[in-house]
Amino acid sequence: MPSWTEDPTDEFVKHSLFDDQTVLIAIVDNTPIALVVDEQTVVGRLTGENITAVAIGISDNNIVQIDHASATDNDYAKFTAAGLEGRSFAEVLAI
Known part of the structure; x- marks a missing residue:
């Protein structure tokens, strides 16, 4: 000390x-x-x-900074210019 x-x-x-x-x-x-x-x-x-x-x-x-107001548990991560945003399983399948 x-x-x-x-x-x-x-x-x-x-x-x-x-x-x-x-x-x-x-x-x-x-x-x-x-x-x-x-x-x-x-x-x-x-x-x-x-x-x-x-x-x-x-x-x-x-x-990494989260760039999505509603990112939740079990979301997949999508990189954006400002950080990560959450994507649901359905959103990932739709891409």
């Missing part, structure tokens, strides 16, 4: 390190860096990778 002291010689994080939509991360112990999180991204850690901003989309290493 971090311990807090009031020793002025301790290292600290400068407020000038941050822009808006920024979080502080550390990939190596005691080396904080700023990570800007753009729109349509989330902070995450893909398997075998470091902490990063992970895009939402349908490309490799993206987090």
